[in-house]
Amino acid sequence: MEQKYIFSAVAASMLLSSPLSAKEVTEQQVVTHYADVAHSVYFDSLATAKILNSRIEQFIAAPSEAGFKQVKQAWLNARVPYQQSEVFRFGNPVVDDWEGQLNAWPLDEGLIDYVAAGYQFEMGNEGASANIVANTELIIGNAKVDTGKITPQLIASLNELGGSEANVASGYHAIEFLLWGQDLNGTNSGAGERAYTDYVLGKECTNNNCDRRGQYLQATAQLLVQDLEWMEKQWSAQTKDNYRQTLLSEPSENGLRRMLFGMGSLSLGELAGERMKVALEAGSTEDEHDCFSDNTHNSHYYNEQGIYNVYTGSYTRIDGQKIAGPSIADLVKQKDAKAAEQIQQQFDASIAQVGKLVDSAENKGQHFDQLIASNNKAGQQLIQDTIQSLVEQTKAIEKSATIIGITRLNPDTADHQF
Incomplete structure (x- = not known):
């Protein structure tokens, strides 16, 4: 099912690859539409997270192989809109300060649950083998943490336990680990192979603590929904005194800079750098983004789709509805039609x-x-060719900025050299 979802999105992007309408648009219209697209993406992210949460509740109530597959598919579906939202992270502090609780990685999974003997973790991380599922009390340094009752609030408080960024207790990747388990195949074929019986109560329970593992999975999904409910409201036109109002009250030049910086930073430092270059150069499967499920190709694709969406002012919703409106592409075309065509070609190529x-x-x-x-x-x-294409795309983003009068863009490289 996921494969069909992917290629329908590819087709949608190609349909949008020609220069957009030549009608005159204003900078303010472009920024307002950007906020509308952001709201739609977060609305869909919330909707799919709610479905995931519901599937988890149904599965925990009556664990089965078929139910486990449904939960995994719900997780894969939930990644589709969320990965398109990451382009809003860079340039919008309200997102950047928030997203670590939803999408932080890589994680020392021994913090959460059992792991294979000899698993590699961050050196010096005292929480790397804490195993919250198996323990009702943790001792980290001089601190004692009561983990007897696993709740969304507890999980949120355990994120970056002991000051280590590798102690990821919440979000999509914590849920992914609880569904797939470790991928012990290295660079060979295969993803994680956690059995549904890890959630069966009684004698059929595998790997112990099935009740607490189920509690953790449910609480993490509930926290994900709560976090997305908050962010959806930040972009809603129906909510007062939120981030959307702040953004639209700023000079339109500021909004355009946020848009372009977000696109460039995700394209270069994050996607080309942190998510591809690091894993490639280290040959490290631990640095793969969706490493437990082997869903990384989709994750990367939808990050790129998110960049494409912002440039073209487009978004295909989870129900198939296509959104289009005033865009940076329009502003560029109004200034320099020939350059706009070349830039669009680079986005299509990437x-x-x-x-x-x-x-x-x-x-x-x-x-x-x-x-x-x-x-x-x-x-x-x-992978190297893909990295280079993203580098060229970032140059096209910077050229777009120059054409429409946005200077000193300086997209984040995450300290990578390209």
């Missing part, structure tokens, strides 16, 4: 290039963790 990672995984049987293998020269080259 989304097609990231789409090759999807094709590799879904049609050729080589997922991201196999592509980075030291003996897979063709796979490594595919």
Whole structure:
């Protein structure tokens, strides 16, 4: 099912690849539409998180193999809109200060639950083997933490326990680990293989503490919904005194800078750098984004789709509805039609290039963790070509900024050299 979702989105993006309407638009209209798109993306992220939460509740009430598959598919579906939201993170502090509780990675999974013997974790992390599921009390340094009752509030308080960023207790990746378990295949084929019986009560329970594991999974999903409810309201036109009002009260130039900085920073420092270059150069499957489920190709694709959405003022909602409106692409075309065509071509080339990672995984049987293998020269080259395409896309974003009069953009490189 997920594969169909991916390629319908690819098709949608290609339909939008021609320069948008030549009608005159204003900077303020573009920023307002940006806020509308952001709200739609977070609304869909919330909707799919609620479905995930519901599937988890149903599964925990009556664990089964079929129910477990439904929960996993609900998680995969929930990633589709959320990954398109990450373009709003950079440039909008309200998002950047918040998103760590939802999408932080990589994580020392031993904080949460059992792991295989000899698993690699961050050196010096006292919480790396805390195993909240198995323990009702933790001792971290001189601090004693009561984990007897697993609630959304407890999980939120345990994020970055002991000051370590690797102690990720909440969010999509904590849920992913609780559904798939560790991927112990290295750069070979295969994802995590957690059994549904890890949630069965009584004698059929595998790996102990099935009741607390179920409590943790439910509480984490509930926290995810609560967090997304808050962010959806921050972009809603029906809510007063929220971030949307703050954004739209600023000079439109500030809004455009936030948009362009967000696109450039996700394109360069985050997607090309942190999410591809780091894993490629280290040959590290631990630095793969959706590492437990082997969903990384989709995660990367929808990050790129989010960048494309902001530039073109477009978004395809989870119900198939297509949103389009005043965009940066329109502003660029009004200033320089020839340059606008060249820039659009680069965006089309980049989304097609990231789409090759999807094709590799879904049609050729080589997922991201196999592509980075030291003996897979063709796979490594595919990732390197994708990184380079994102670098070129970032140059196109910077050129767009110059054309419409936004100076000193300086997208975040995350300290990577390209």
